[in-house]
Amino acid sequence: MRVLRRTLVLGAAGALMVTLAPAGTAAAHGKDLGREVLGAQDGWAAAEGGTTGGATADPAHVFHVDTWEEFRAALGGDAARGDTTPRIVHVHGVLDAQRRAPDGTVDCASYEVEGFDMADYIAAYDPAVWGTETEPSGPLEDARAASAAVQDAQVRQYVGSNVTIVGVGRDAGIVGAALTVRGSDNVIIRNLHLSDTYDCFTAWDPTDGDAGAWNAAYDNLWLAESTHVWVDHNTFDDGQNPPEALPTVYGQKFEVHDGLLDITNSSDLVTASWNEFRDHDKTNLIGSSNSRVADRGRLRVTFHHNLWEDIGQRAPRVRYGDVHVYNNWYVVSDPAHYAYSWGVGVEAEIVADNNFVQLAPGVDPASFVEDWRGAVLTDAGLDESGTLVSSRSWPRPTSLVDAYNAANDPDIPTTVSWTPTYVERIDPTVAVPVLVKVKAGSGRLR
Template identity: 35%
Template sequence: MTTRYRRAALLTAAVYLSCTALPVVSAHAQDEMIRQTLGARDGWADGTDGGSKADAANIYTVSNRQELLDALQAGGKPDLPKIIQIKGTINLSVDDDNNELTEKDYADPAYDFEAYKAAYAPAVWNVRLTDKQRPERDLIGPQEEARQRSAENQKKRIVIRVTSNTTIIGLGNDAKIVKGNLFIGDGTENVIIRNIIFEDAFDYFPAWDPGDSWSLNKDYPGCEAAYVNADTGPQKCPGGRWNSEYDSISINGGKKVWLDHNTFTDGERPDKLFPPVFPFPHNQVEQKVQHHDGQVDITNGADFVTLTYNHFLNHDKTSLIGGSDSLTSDEGKLNVTFRGNWFENAGQRMPRVRFGKVHSYNNYFSGDASGAPDASLSVLENHERGISQSKGIPIFRSAFGIGKGSAIYSENNFFEINNGGIRNAGNIQGGTRFFDAGSLVNGEAADFATVLNADPKKPISSDVGWKPTLYGKQPIPAKDVPDYVKANAGAGKL
């Protein structure tokens, strides 16, 4: 009910003096900050104004999940302009009394992770291939059914649907939204999210996909299409992945979205705590039990998105743009700008793009490629390399994923890749176009054209079919990017 949350009606300095976590600012300055809009021509989401036109009755300060839900409805009129100020930490995985919910609260009585592993272990499930010469990807049986029921229980609680014409902004430097997912769906437009630490969008019930990345690779001892015995057959072939459900922010069909000065992290439950659970050959680094999906994914016809001064930290699959090669309806959409963001110890998808026109400039990429795949090695050799060289942080595999129909325009970015180089900065994943100008990799000029065209049978054109015109700020030289981005990216730096 509306009386349960505090409205920032007067916006007086006294409100902020009463909370030591907040800086002392004038009411006028605070009002200007929370009503800030994305400037004209500032990336693909130019002109997005969120809830800047909200009247005093629709400016809220919230500090728990229920208050956030109530504020998003704006007195029963969810599309009214509204400004929602986040104070302190909001945990989205809580009950109606704000008590935290964990795996045991969501789990279906029939679900048991050890039983799930036993039922779908490659040694059990992979012994018979489908007509497509890979293990059946659609699991059946009581444990998968129980997992799905458990996952639905969690989803109903932790996925929060953002409404149109909304600004969500953190107060001070410690505003957090944890253990849940903000969802900007189809039909939702004009959203601003700023100055918030997003942490640990944790999926308690990840699904095992036996056919994901599976291959009949006979470099692996015992890998054969037909089952012979426990040591020979498809169960000895590489592949299979755990997949999780939740991003910190999902822009799933939404339009006109500005994400600014946010920090994204897995918090105290990073992926290294959840290593692979099956024996060789299903113990690759990539076969960890994945409890985190993307940090910001942009899919299903989403469009006109700008990300500025965000800090993506210690996470593998950072940002997916376009969810499937088969979604040709995404053509002409998924137009996204990345400016001034910091990808620190990210593994891949910075971003990985299908179909969209993506402008990436003045971003800073820093990480370690120890254990990353080497094109000169076999799959088995890369398997062993990843295990032996991994340092417990996400392996810097690829910044740009050049996918089907993508048109990425990169300029003046800075890549600092320990134990790696330009081959880790871009990865061809079904795409045919990529352009870069002025970027540096480990202090050297980035010659993407030469590296990406190493295979003459799969040429990559530097003509991406468009040229950016929406510059909120003109690009600075790549050599100046690290200091500039470190000083500006992340929550608490407005």
């Protein structure tokens, strides 16, 4: 068993034509990012054979795209899920997955089927009318689900196995897409700004929590039933629809986004490195259900050298997985929208090394950790070391798990049953903010 070390905290369509990469272009500009592979010790995705993505793609499966339609075709269109053909897709500029109204907002009306109107939906399922004991049902709910299926067909794109997707230059990104890696192996996604996966048909659930909740369907990037995935040098956010801009309906936030990067359904061997996660509520969920015991022995994930800035929660929130969280920079400047960062769920075992945490005055360090084990209080733990916490000026050593345990009962165990072995290096905690500021996020790779 690892013993807790003191934390230091310093205060669509397959028929579309796609442009092939001109021969020799990458070589003329130096290294070919599309052929780069994960380092041999770089996190959990390096285990059990490593992650190479589309590095072996033949010239016929190397693509340069600058529209959403070309991007989908390059991945295999509707047949992408389950495809194993090695592919490299270079993204130029910003691809927009949504239909847009003339003013640039998402054209939700274009996705609606006959019989659906959100204003009618809100009126019909008002808790004062519908009640709070059962989820919505009936013709309006059926029409909402049918409308959601129309939008899903437009914005969701699956990524097959043996694929590298890489942004070119400083401004490559995808807006409005639900990029989905499901049932795939050996995938690399790098140097992209993934933004604002807006759900026009968010669903009301009066039974969710004490007061009900609006639940959106789309993650910017969702990994499910997939292995060997490297997510590197990307920026994730809500774009033009940040949490503070969303209205309130029935007293609850009218949520139009789900996660930024969620890893669920027995996914395994994932490395998320040098990414930025900004201005979002439910950021990174690992493991989808307390009852999904099939996740035991899987959900092995590494997060290193990432930035979480002004997120609400889940950075990450873990069930079952063995998760290594090191050399990350956490910035909490808005206490009103902050809940917690490290969520310890059922049978989760998290090792947190040398993270730098910046808390606005008034944010209790004890709130940084949350216990989500429910009734299952064994076989979980958070082993924390090397954390630096800064709440005003000079950073100071702080154990965040000790702070949580001092303020709450029962304690979160401070030992875990595994030791990280796939680590290229752990940088000094004091260096983390500068390293992450200079190197993390999209547009950094050349």
